[in-house]
Amino acid sequence: MKRAELSSRLQRLIGPFERLTRLGLRPLGRRGFPYLPPPVPNGVIVPEAPDELGAEYDTDWARRPLAREARRLIARGPLRLGTVLATRPTIDGLDRLRDLAALDPAPPLIFAPNHHSHLDTLLMTSVIPRPWRDDLAVAAAADYFFNRRWKATVSALALNAIPIDREVTNRRSSDRFRELVDNGSSLLIYPEGGRSPDGWGQGFKGGAAYLAARTGADVVPVYIDGTGAIFGKGASRLRPGRTRVIFGRPMRPEEGENTRRFSDRIEQAVNRLALEANSDYWTAARTAASGASAHLHGPSASPWRRAWALTEFRSRGVAGRSERGRAWPDLGRRGN
Amino acid sequence: MPRPGFVLDVDRSTPPMLFWHGERFSLERLPADRSRVIYPAEPLPGLADPDAAIRQALLQPLDMEPLPSLLHAGMRLTICFDDASLSLPKMRRPDSRQRIIEAVLDMAAEAGVDDVHIIAALGLHRRMHDYELRHVLGDRIFDAFHPSGALYQHDAEDHANLVVLGETDHGEVLEINRRVAESDLVVYANVNQVAMDGGWKSLVTGVASYRCLSHHHNPESLQNTRSLMDRHHSALHHSIWRMGAVLRDSGPKVFQIESTINNDAFPSPFDFLSKREWEWTGRDRATFLATSKALDRTPRRLARRIFHSIEAPYAMTSVQAGFTETVHERTLEHVHAQHIVPVEGQTDILTMGIPFISPYNPESIMNPVLVMCMGLGYLFNMYRGRPLVREGGVVIMTHPTTKEFHPVHHPSYIDFFDEVLADTTDPAEMSQRWERKYAEDEWYRHLYRTGNAYHGVHPFYAWYWGAHGQQWAGRVIIVGGDPATVRRLGFTPASTMDDAFELASEVVGRSPTITHLHVPSVLVADVH
Numbered sequence: 001m002k003r004a005e006l007s008s009r010l011q012r013l014i015g016p017f018e019r020l021t022r023l024g025l026r027p028l029g030r031r032g033f034p035y036l037p038p039p040v041p042n043g044v045i046v047p048e049a050p051d052e053l054g055a056e057y058d059t060d061w062a063r064r065p066l067a068r069e070a071r072r073l074i075a076r077g078p079l080r081l082g083t084v085l086a087t088r089p090t091i092d093g094l095d096r097l098r099d100l101a102a103l104d105p106a107p108p109l110i111f112a113p114n115h116h117s118h119l120d121t122l123l124m125t126s127v128i129p130r131p132w133r134d135d136l137a138v139a140a141a142a143d144y145f146f147n148r149r150w151k152a153t154v155s156a157l158a159l160n161a162i163p164i165d166r167e168v169t170n171r172r173s174s175d176r177f178r179e180l181v182d183n184g185s186s187l188l189i190y191p192e193g194g195r196s197p198d199g200w201g202q203g204f205k206g207g208a209a210y211l212a213a214r215t216g217a218d219v220v221p222v223y224i225d226g227t228g229a230i231f232g233k234g235a236s237r238l239r240p241g242r243t244r245v246i247f248g249r250p251m252r253p254e255e256g257e258n259t260r261r262f263s264d265r266i267e268q269a270v271n272r273l274a275l276e277a278n279s280d281y282w283t284a285a286r287t288a289a290s291g292a293s294a295h296l297h298g299p300s301a302s303p304w305r306r307a308w309a310l311t312e313f314r315s316r317g318v319a320g321r322s323e324r325g326r327a328w329p330d331l332g333r334r335g336n
Numbered sequence: 337m338p339r340p341g342f343v344l345d346v347d348r349s350t351p352p353m354l355f356w357h358g359e360r361f362s363l364e365r366l367p368a369d370r371s372r373v374i375y376p377a378e379p380l381p382g383l384a385d386p387d388a389a390i391r392q393a394l395l396q397p398l399d400m401e402p403l404p405s406l407l408h409a410g411m412r413l414t415i416c417f418d419d420a421s422l423s424l425p426k427m428r429r430p431d432s433r434q435r436i437i438e439a440v441l442d443m444a445a446e447a448g449v450d451d452v453h454i455i456a457a458l459g460l461h462r463r464m465h466d467y468e469l470r471h472v473l474g475d476r477i478f479d480a481f482h483p484s485g486a487l488y489q490h491d492a493e494d495h496a497n498l499v500v501l502g503e504t505d506h507g508e509v510l511e512i513n514r515r516v517a518e519s520d521l522v523v524y525a526n527v528n529q530v531a532m533d534g535g536w537k538s539l540v541t542g543v544a545s546y547r548c549l550s551h552h553h554n555p556e557s558l559q560n561t562r563s564l565m566d567r568h569h570s571a572l573h574h575s576i577w578r579m580g581a582v583l584r585d586s587g588p589k590v591f592q593i594e595s596t597i598n599n600d601a602f603p604s605p606f607d608f609l610s611k612r613e614w615e616w617t618g619r620d621r622a623t624f625l626a627t628s629k630a631l632d633r634t635p636r637r638l639a640r641r642i643f644h645s646i647e648a649p650y651a652m653t654s655v656q657a658g659f660t661e662t663v664h665e666r667t668l669e670h671v672h673a674q675h676i677v678p679v680e681g682q683t684d685i686l687t688m689g690i691p692f693i694s695p696y697n698p699e700s701i702m703n704p705v706l707v708m709c710m711g712l713g714y715l716f717n718m719y720r721g722r723p724l725v726r727e728g729g730v731v732i733m734t735h736p737t738t739k740e741f742h743p744v745h746h747p748s749y750i751d752f753f754d755e756v757l758a759d760t761t762d763p764a765e766m767s768q769r770w771e772r773k774y775a776e777d778e779w780y781r782h783l784y785r786t787g788n789a790y791h792g793v794h795p796f797y798a799w800y801w802g803a804h805g806q807q808w809a810g811r812v813i814i815v816g817g818d819p820a821t822v823r824r825l826g827f828t829p830a831s832t833m834d835d836a837f838e839l840a841s842e843v844v845g846r847s848p849t850i851t852h853l854h855v856p857s858v859l860v861a862d863v864h
Contacts, residue, residue: 092475092476095429095434095474096430098428098429098430099386099387102649249387276476280476280479281438281476281477281479281480282441282452282477282480282481283480285442285444285445286445286450288445289442289445289446289448290448
């Protein structure tokens with residue numbers, strides 16, 4: 001009897017907690033409004049809420065003084081250290097930018113590298129020379145980096161990323177970039193539109209050329225080698241190794257040159273830098289001059305042949321994954 | 337708008353003047369009312385886009401067809417360039433030669449040229465170290481051509497690879513590098529820091545043999561060179577131009593590219609060196625004091641290392657390409673626009689501070705022979721018309737002048753100092769008695785060909801370079817120099833500038849006029 005009374009009292013005490021726990025554990029979908037959005041009554045048209053993510057995401061807050069300082073701390077500190085340790089970059093071609101760096105103030109530039117990995121952006125924000133590095137905006141794919149609020153916030157804060165549509169650079173984006181360039185910022189944009197799926201380069205879209213025409217800034221072709229092997233598309237973990245970044249000579253549209261032609265020239269310039277990275281300056285110049293400069297895209301063949309050709313192309317360069325120790329020949333056991 | 341060079345008359349309000357003293361500086365007060373100081377012009381503005389200017393020069397050359405039309409598949413193209421003796425101090429990367437050669441290579445690649453050799457035209461100078469080649473040509477050219485052996489340095493003692501092209505009507509034999517002689521086109525990339533550089537001198541001395549050079553690098557020519565900066569009154573240049581005519585008529589087609597640089601020789605911590613003393617700001621004065629006091633307490637070896645690591649922020653002021661003679665005349669206009677300072681009349685005493693560097697000791701030691709060469713050879717010759725000092729006047733230099741030599745770069749200088757200068761300081765006598773022995777010495781030849789040594793005969797040439805000044809001056813005094821070493825050079829040592837003026841009074845009287853050449857920025861006095 002005494003035990004039954006005790007049990008009943010305990011039940012009364014635990015009861016409310018148990019109910020709350022059950023409620024908490026109940027799947028969200030079964031809770032209904034107000035835990036979920038209200039259902040729309042039939043026949044009622046709800047006005048569409050403005051889309052604040054994707055290409056429409058407003059990143060102005062990320063360029064306010066506080067955010068700028070926070071970014072500086074992040075970029076100069078752990079981000080750069082981690083990037084340099086993971087990628088051990090060799091940087092070439094900086095002499096091609098010295099004339100512009102010597103100007104006061106250094107004019108804004110549009111850096112247009114090839115794209116193999118998310119590391120490319122971290123690497124570029126670490127190796128772009130000082131006058132441009134401190135005020136660099138990164139054009140990031142709106143559908144990838146700005147499709148969730150947390151991703152958009154992190155991208156904008158840490159990288160000063162600006163959303164851009166992969167396929168077309170719309171007027172709003174280009175106005176935003178022009179405003180940035182007018183204020184002295186430089187841009188980092190990947191003309192390929194996305195990371196390489198198989199290690200070979202992709203055709204350039206006209207974004208960089210279009211922005212150059214709209215903003216009046218020179219385009220610097222850049223070739224990044226090795227990041228794909230360290231953390232390429234689809235990689236599950238990072239494998240530290242060596243990388244190489246080659247800066248090309250700044251380019252601007254020629255008199256009467258349209259965006260497509262200028263974009264082709266930028267692509268050729270990056271191709272030539274790729275050849276330079278995997279051979280030498282003179283070989284690259286001759287190959288590029290002979291018109292056989294589609295090396296960056298690889299052969300038009302089946303996937304395995306493309307992969308095969310890529311290993312051959314890579315073997316000529318120095319960038320890529322680090323070697324796993326020297327393989328000494330097996331001379332057998334001592335005394336045998 | 338940069339201010340032109342000018343002549344300051346010293347009065348009581350004039351501050352003490354900056355003098356170089358090797359790897360150190362000193363401030364010396366010059367006597368009022370009879371002294372003057374010649375200041376160089378301020379640096380002219382550089383070209384806004386040097387690469388575009390180079391390309392334009394190659395596409396619109398002077399008195400020659402555009403470079404692309406001279407290039408074709410299957411041809412032999414040789415590109416020659418000035419060695420590490422230019423510029424002084426070495427210019428900040430990218431060097432003008434890198435810019436020029438890259439532009440030429442781009443055009444050669446477009447034309448399908450495969451056979452390209454790049455040769456450092458160093459004459460009898462020392463071979464450049466790999467890091468110097470990298471600095472001058474940039475990593476891209478070095479990495480593309482050096483491993484395959486297509487980038488190399490001229491060897492004036494490789495007789496199998498020298499060829500005689502002809503002889504002038506004065507009996508001067510033109511013997512040059514075989515590859516250059518047998519090329520379909522030779523492109524020369526110049527840095528014309530002073531008026532002496534460039535023209536036919538580039539190839540006729542840069543890729544020539546000792547036999548060829550000895551026709552004009554001799555006491556007679558250099559005593560009749562009035563001055564090195566005025567080729568129309570230089571026996572040395574007359575001889576070279578005669579050889580140039582042989583090269584033009586019997587040699588390969590030459591496409592000359594000459595570039596000029598401004599006077600901006602020192603980067604920001606040392607920019608007080610190029611300023612006029614009364615314009616030194618508080619910061620300049622503090623920098624001078626800190627630098628000067630620190631250098632006084634710094635071991636000479638370390639001080640030398642610091643100075644030779646300086647990279648000058650020179651800017652390219654012009655570039656022209658095409659037929660050598662036409663190009664060179666245009667180059668001279670640009671060089672003179674930067675360097676010429678009109679000066680009225682000569683002086684009794686010429687003073688000059690000798691800096692840490694000369695064309696023959698990049699990354700090396702300014703040994704006593706080079707002090708003579710720099711003072712009486714280069715700085716004395718910084719004139720057009722008449723020398724700054726009257727005939728029989730006194731030249732006063734400031735330099736520590738210690739008996740110190742770089743054993744790798746200057747091995748024959750050591751023996752020259754101990755053996756030849758102990759015998760004679762007269763250029764003609766040493767030429768007859770000693771030159772051939774040094775020129776044909778197998779050990780020096782070996783060091784020149786395989787190491788980084790100047791040719792065995794080079795100390796003679798350095799000495800001949802000052803032959804005109806030596807002949808002209810009644811006395812040469814070195815302030816602050818090691819007395820025994822200075823006497824070996826045939827000069828008079830003095831411990832202070834006042835002592836030097838006292839010693840000079842024996843030659844030029846008690847109230848001589850004094851002119852101070854304010855170096856390091858280059859100037860050429862146009863003396864009327």
